[in-house]
Amino acid sequence: MSKSEINHVKSWEVNIEDTTPVMQQYLKIKQENPEILLWYRLGDFYETFFEDAEIMSRELELTLTGRDAGAKLGRVPLAGIPYKAAEGYLEKLVQKNYKVAICEQLEDPKFAKGLVKRGIVRIVTAGTLTESNLLKQNSNNYICAIYKDEKTDLFGFSYTDISTGEFKTTQAPLNLIMAELARLNPSEIVAPSLKQDIKPFQIVPDEVINLPDEITKRYNCSKIPASVFETNFAETNLKTVFKTQSLESFGYSKYKLGFRAAGALLAYVWETLKGNIPKFDRIEPYELSEYMILDAATRKNLELVETLREKNKYGSLLWAIDRTKTNMGARLLKSWICQPLKNLSEIMARQNSVSELVQNEDVRFALGEYLEKIYDIQRLSTRMSNGSASPKDFIDIKLSLNLLPKLFDITENLEYDMFASVREYREQMEDYATMIENTIVDEPPIQLKEGGIIKEGVSGELDYFRDLLTGGEEWLKTFEEEEKERTGIKNLKIGYNRVFGYFIEVTNSYLNMVPQSYVRKQTLTGAERFITDELKKHEDDVMSAKFKSTELEYKMFSDFREYSKEFVSKIREIADCIASADVLNSLAQIAVENNYCKPEIDDSDDFIIKNGRHAVLEKILPLGEYVPNDLELKSNSVDTTQFMILTGPNMAGKSTYMRQNALIVILAQIGSWIPADYAKIGLVDKVFTRVGASDDLTLGQSTFMVEMIETSYILNSATDRSFILLDEIGRGTSTYDGVAIAWSVAEYIATKIKARCIFATHYHELNVMTKTYPQIKNYRITIAEQNGEIEFLRKIVQGGASKSYGIQVAKMAGLPSSVIKRSxxxxxxxxxxxxxxxxxxxxxxxxxxxxxxxxxxxx
Known part of the structure; x- marks a missing residue:
């Protein structure tokens, strides 16, 4: 191999003793982190070697070069990036689900004896991001831990967003865990590793992640040692972090599996952040039965937070109702949409706040005006808690806290006080904001060790250093006058040059008056230059003032940052109230803008909508073009409609009508007003949609198989309080098979489950079911037909459709006339x-x- 040729050897194939000292250090660290990209700091660059360099080159389109690794190895692959540009590259790698270990120089190379000490200070993963530039402002960044209990088939489940401090845990069967994952859409999941049986010729068995394929094939999963999920280990972690002797006050006895997952999750966060974890104020156990259940298919079909095809916010329910002014509020609104309530009193509390804001226009507008000026103090408080807040972060906190009195004053006369729980913090937060104001400059630098962070007047020592840096003119003038008076030398003067530094210059005619304390420094024609201990000290002070000034400022800022940690919990409480106020104000604004009504929510079996509209489509279509429709269903009833069979041609609006009513339910149960003239809704525990289907290539399932699996899940999970939307059940097989399946599914829902259901179909044969089952009623979408042409009127009326109008729709779609005629x-x-x-x-x-x-x- 020539000297210039690169040896594409893998790091684990190398004998460490055959490499250079730098490479030996690298390989030892790499051996401890074999499945992680290692960024090794060398001067102003992060360098990667061996297989890591090849990955970096491929994924980031970097030039692959080489570095001498020793006489036996020659040049090995090298790819590097400037440390100042690291964040952009880091973002790209994390988006591709790579983990990156940041290996820094742990000492100043100037003072190092031999090889500079290095060590990993952080492992960056998709779920443990803390960098504000890498986080989506309006979305949470969740990481989950999942533990399967082999005895019960229950799963312990815990999740956190370390950027906000949210930390929750529960336990549930797999189907509910899948629904939670669909809600959270986590960036990363950690689960225990599972050793496989040893294969022939293997010394060490393979390890896989102990999770079902439904999870591992859909989410970014990381395996960690199973021992981390052991009860004692997990308990110890939790007790240490929350500084408690017992976990019973957190609800431990009811959620033991969940707490095992939570303890393992903490251990993973601790390991990746190398102990520099943010403060968690509490861990919240929660019961999934307290919320409306929405499975993954339903969330996608209803396009709650993103559209089905383009994956954009535009066109989703979130887009249609988002008038939030803060990032905190935007995240909370998304959370509310993804997790509607089932608790009637909580729904009413939100609804009453929205109603009060609807009626108080001045409060609503003023609240929005001040909310818009508030920074993301939720995430800022987390950076405060782990000591990573920048000077600019504190300025943003100050500016936000300064607005708190305004928010309190605006809302103080509301019956439903959104800030009741934090009003007592007003004086303390005003004092803390004043402290920031008096300590940190209004426009601080980005780099902490550049100086210019602390205001003048905070520290006499710091002000002295700054005076020295600006020349110390006043000190020199004073010193010169004092020396003239002390020595009697009238023309004595203080000077400075770069070669000799500061000096006292005395002309030859006054040399006889020079004190013995003066030390000769330089001889000139007609004069001598001297130095004194005091002037020398001043010179030394000036020379070291820059270093001392920045070091002192950094220490003062670090002390201030440490002191500020005591305010984190209260600032988080305030942030939560601000986020909630923002969402409620947004819902009120939407209600006014779009002429929504306040729905009646109760424990009845009713579902009555008068002139209901689709919350999204009515905003996209021209004003007044959307056709409103009624709905009246009642579960557990044979006297009124419980089950609606909806017929009509494609494109007539069946799916839109179905989705419209599902969105109305969701809006109602997050506490919002709804797009209708009137609504009475008995609480819904689950919403199911089987609308449209496609092959699932990841699991090798056909369209019809996917349809049947989804239908099976609905039939096995729905209750009489559920709302079910089924579209074209049985269409993926032959006609008679399809009719038979559709009939039996409809019959089962109507007679066994007794849930409120809209069943859209082209099988007109099902219309005769109304003769046997009085709770089933036929409805159709009206069509105007003239001279072979049809017009969709979009209105839902009672009675079944007699035709599907498939050929007419095909004609509208532009099929060749010969094809239409043959059809x-x-x-x-x-x-x-x-x-x-x-x-x-x-x-x-x-x-x-x-x-x-x-x-x-x-x-």
Whole structure:
């Protein structure tokens, strides 16, 4: 191998003793982190070597070069990035689900004896980001831990957003865990590793992550040692972090599996942040049954926070109702939409606040005006808690806290006080904001060790150093006058040059008056220059003033940052109140803008909507173009409609109508007003949608299989308090199979589950079910037909549709006229054949014979 050729050896194949000292240090650190990209700090660069360099080169489009690793190895792969540009590269790698270990120089190279000490100060993963520039401002960044209990088939589940301090835990069966993952959309999941059986010729068995494929194939998962999930280990972690002797006050006995997951999650966060974890004020156990259940398919189909195809916020429910002014409020609104309530009193509390804001326009506008000026103190407080807050962060906190009295004053006369729990902090927060004002300059530098952070007058010592840095003119003038008076030398003067530094210059005519304390420094023609201990000290002070000034400022700022930690919990409480006020104000503003009504929410079985509208489409379509529709359903009833069979052609608006009513339920149960003239809604525990389908290639499932799995889940999970939307059940198989499946599914829901349901179908055969089941009613979407042309009127009326208008829709879609004509001919032929064979088919059914499918061949 030539000297210039790169040796593409892997790091684990290298004998460390054959490498250079720097490479030996690198390899030892790499061995401890084999599955993580290691960024090794060398001067002003982060360098990567061996396989890491090749990954960096490929993923970041960096030039792959080489570095001499020793005589035996030669040049090994190298890819580096400037440390000042690291954040941008880090973001790209994390987005691709890579983990990056940041290995820093732990001592100043100037003072190092031999090789500079280095060590990992942070492992950056998708779920443990703290850098504000890497986080989405309006979305949480969740990381979850999941632990499966083999005895019960329950899963311990815990999640946190370390950027906000939110930390929760629960336990549930797999189907509910999947629903939670769909809600949270975590950036990362950690779970225990599981050793596989040893294969032939293996010395060490493989390890896999102990989670079902449904999770590992859909989410970014990381395995960690199973021992971390052990009860004693997890308990110790939690007790240490929360400084408690017992976890019972947190609800431990009811959620033991959840707390095992929580303890493991803390251990992972501790390891990745190397102990520099943010403060967690509490861990909150929660019961999934307290909230409306929405599975992954339902969330996608209803486009709650992003559209199904483009994955954009625009066109989603979140987009339609988001008038929040703060990042905290935007995140909370998204959370509310993703987790509607089931507790009636909590729903009413939110609803009453919204109603009060609707009625108080002045309060609503003023609140919005001041909220818009508030920074993300939720995430800023987390950076305060782990000592990573910058001077600019404190200025943002100060500016936000300064607005707190305004928020308190604006809302003090409201019946439903959004700030009641934090009003007592007013004086303390005003004092703290004043402290920031008196300590930190208004426009601090980005770099902590550049100086210029602390205001003048805070420290006499710091002011002295700054005076020295600006020349210390006043000190020199004073010293010169004092020396003239002390020595009697009238023309004595103080000077400075770069070679000799500061000096006292005395002309030859006054040399006889020079004190013995003066030390000769330089001889000139006609004069001598001297130095004194006092002037020398001043010179030394000036020379070291920059270093001492920045060091002192850094220490003062660090002390201030440490002191500020005591305010973190209260600032977080304030942030939570601000976020809630922001969301409630947003919902009120939307209600006014879009003419929403306040729904009646109760424990009844009713679902009554008058002139309901689609919250999203009515904002996209031209004003007044959206056609409103009614709905009246009642579960557990045979006297009124419990089950609606909805027929009509494609594009007529069946799916829109179904989604519209699901969105109304969700809005109602987050405490919002809703797009309708009137609504009475009995609490819904779960919303299910089976609307549209596609192949799931990751799990090797066909469209029909996906449809049947989703339908099975609904039938096994729904209750009489659920709201079910089913669209075209059975369409993925043959006609008679499809009709049979659709019929039996409808029958099961209507008679066994007794849930409120809208069942859209093209199978007009199902219309006869109303004769057997009075709780089932037929509805259709009205169509105007003239001269073979159709117009969708979008209005829902009682009665089943007699035609599907498929050929007319195909014509509207632009199919060639020859295809349309052939379709019409075939349709007439099939209708004729069907009529002729109907008697024969009925006879075959009565005899128990298999009925053949309708054949197109031979037409």
């Amino acid at each position: 019409e001919d075939l349709m007439l032929k099939m209708q004729k054949d069907f009529s002729n064979n109907l008697a024969t088919r009925k006879k075959m059914v009565n005899n128990g014979d298999e009925v053949p499918q309708l054949s197109l061949f031979g037409m």
